[in-house]
Amino acid sequence: MSVAQSKEAADFLSQRVRQIPASGIRRFFDLLASMDGVISLGVGEPDFPTPWHIREAAIYSLEKGYTTYTSNYGLLELRRALATHLEGRYGVCYDPDTQLLITVGVSEALDLALRAILNPGDEVLSPDPSYVSYMPGTVLAGGKFIPVPTRMETGFRVQPSDLEAKIAPRAKAILLGYPSNPTGAVMEREELLQIAQIARRHDLLVISDEIYDRLVYGVEHTCFASLPQMPERTILLGGFSKAYAMTGWRVGYAAAPAPIIEAMMKIHQYAALCAPIMSQKAALEALRAGEAAVLEMVADYDRRRRVMVKGLNDIGLSCFEPQGAFYAFPSIGVTGLSSEEFAERLLVEEKVAVVPGSAFGAGGEGHVRCCYATSLAEINEALRRMARFVEHHR
Amino acid sequence: MHDILEILEKDARASPEQIAAMTGRSVLEVAEAIHQAEESHLILRYKTVVDWEKAGREGVWALVEVKVAPQREVGFDRVAERIYRFPEARSVYLVSGTYDLAVVVTANTMREVAAFVSEKLASLDSVQGTVTHFLLKRYKEDGEILVSQQQAPRLPLTL
Incomplete structure (x- = not known):
């Protein structure tokens, strides 16, 4: 196959894939790749390496020869430890034999969940802005993505009434991602209770992506599946990437009623077979002994969060206080630039990379995502450069 | 108080302004807390971790x-x-x-x-x-690893 044939090759592509627009920030990404000396606030992962005891456990498991497939559901001892963890933390009870599935990151779990439940044309409601894979994942699974606008005034928490207003006869599921990437928003328990009522009233399933559950600051994370009568209509998704700084290990999980997990497993066994065994061994160590490291990292993110949020507000990029994940999502209204223009010019003029809010849906326009999982020295230097930039473009 | 001490233990040069931003307290409050910690000998001294071997002094x-x-x-x-x-x-x-x-x-x-x-x-x-x-041979001193180590780079942009 040569490059010259690529036009014809493109004709082979399915309608379904063609429906997915190319990422709007591809150009920005290429520009960034061509530059040196950039301070990046554009990352989406911790700046800590995985805690050593977890890495060491994986090394040990390799030495012992754990290099095989595991059960399609994942290692039973990991599922048991996970069941104990979820019950201890949120009071939710899952049977490790039938209601838990270990996946290749939470990304796979989300894809499985959508493919397992959607018929062509089924609608999935999700806050806008939201994580980049929600819309394409829905479309690839044959569903229709219905964005529900959220606003800075309400801290980018999806308002139950806004959600209910978008429910049409084909609505099948609500897809929540809180604490939120990109906004850092954390839902209040009361709002989640109202959403639970809406789900019951309209007989909807809720997919709750709680990958950032451990990264909250001064507030409690409410696990959606812990709400009354919700376990039977919730697919809880989680993982190890963010809490334990394990992004490259690709290990996540889904917890749901047995028939749904079985359906997800059916797809998983043909598409991925199982998550890598060494990653599962590492995840087991994380659950057994990773708590202290999580608390230490959260305390560290919290300090940087305060510096970032105060710094952004001080330079005129008004920013509501994010209570979760590791992102600030300031308004760039004062510059009059679109989020893509802002990100591109900031990169060219001051060598600071942020992510245009529009990458996360139309609702992200007018904002940029700034990740504070980077050193304080870099955050402070980035803020100095951004101050100069904003001054220049006011 | 402990949050301020933890920050100073990692970076003795953190200014009251920086610490205030990191903890969400006022600059005045932080400066006063540091002063009191010094007075009551919660803070004994501000030191620097030096790799003397690298600096060429054996000892x-x-x-x-x-x-x-x-x-x-x-x-x-x-x-x-x-x-x-x-x-x-x-x-x-x-x-x-x-x-x-x-x-x-x-x-x-x-x-x-x-x-x-x-x-x-x-x-x-x-x-x-x-x-x-x-x-x-000195491998780690007061929490600082002294043998040179490389941190694997992150991609500059991930979503």
Whole structure:
């Protein structure tokens, strides 16, 4: 196959894939790749390496020869430890034999969940802005993505009434991602209770992506599946990437009623077979002994969060206080630039990379995502450069 | 208070302004808390972790195990004081196990360490014996890893 044939090759592509627009920030990404000396606030992962005891456990498991497939559901001892963890933390009870599935990151779990439940044309409601894979994942699974606008005034928490207003006869599921990437928003328990009522009233399933559950600051994370009568209509998704700084290990999980997990497993066994065994061994160590490291990292993110949020507000990029994940999502209204223009010019003029809010849906326009999982020295230097930039473009 | 101390322990040069931003307190409040911590000796001193080997100054370190006969009334404290008052004793700990005091001794040469141990430590009345371990290689000092290590780079942009 040569490059010259690529036009014809493109004709082979399915309608379904063609429906997915190319990422709007591809150009920005290429520009960034061509530059040196950039301070990046554009990352989406911790700046800590995985805690050593977890890495060491994986090394040990390799030495012992754990290099095989595991059960399609994942290692039973990991599922048991996970069941104990979820019950201890949120009071939710899952049977490790039938209601838990270990996946290749939470990304796979989300894809499985959508493919397992959607018929062509089924609608999935999700806050806008939201994580980049929600819309394409829905479309690839044959569903229709219905964005529900959220606003800075309400801290980018999806308002139950806004959600209910978008429910049409084909609505099948609500897809929540809180604490939120990109906004850092954390839902209040009361709002989640109202959403639970809406789900019951309209007989909807809720997919709750709680990958950032451990990264909250001064507030409690409410696990959606812990709400009354919700376990039977919730697919809880989680993982190890963010809490334990394990992004490259690709290990996540889904917890749901047995028939749904079985359906997800059916797809998983043909598409991925199982998550890598060494990653599962590492995840087991994380659950057994990773708590202290999580608390230490959260305390560290919290300090940087305060510096970032105060710094952004001080330079005129008004920013509501994010209570979760590791992102600030300031308004760039004062510059009059679109989020893509802002990100591109900031990169060219001051060598600071942020992510245009529009990458996360139309609702992200007018904002940029700034990740504070980077050193304080870099955050402070980035803020100095951004101050100069904003001054220049006011 | 602990949050401020934790930040200063990692970076003694963090300014009250920076600490205020990190903790969400006012600058005045932070400055006052630091002042009080200094006054009440919660903060003893501000120091720098130096890799002297890299800077080209060798120096000699030794870990000396000291076996002590405890004295009536004062236990190990009096002999410990006799030892920790010597500037050569960089750290002095009472420990459990087969010996009693662990003393980190620093000097310019091995001869100086040997002289200090034989003339000052071993000759003390209640000291029953010493075992000296010369430090050969320093891997980690006060939480800082000294052997050069590379952090794998992250992609500059991930969503």
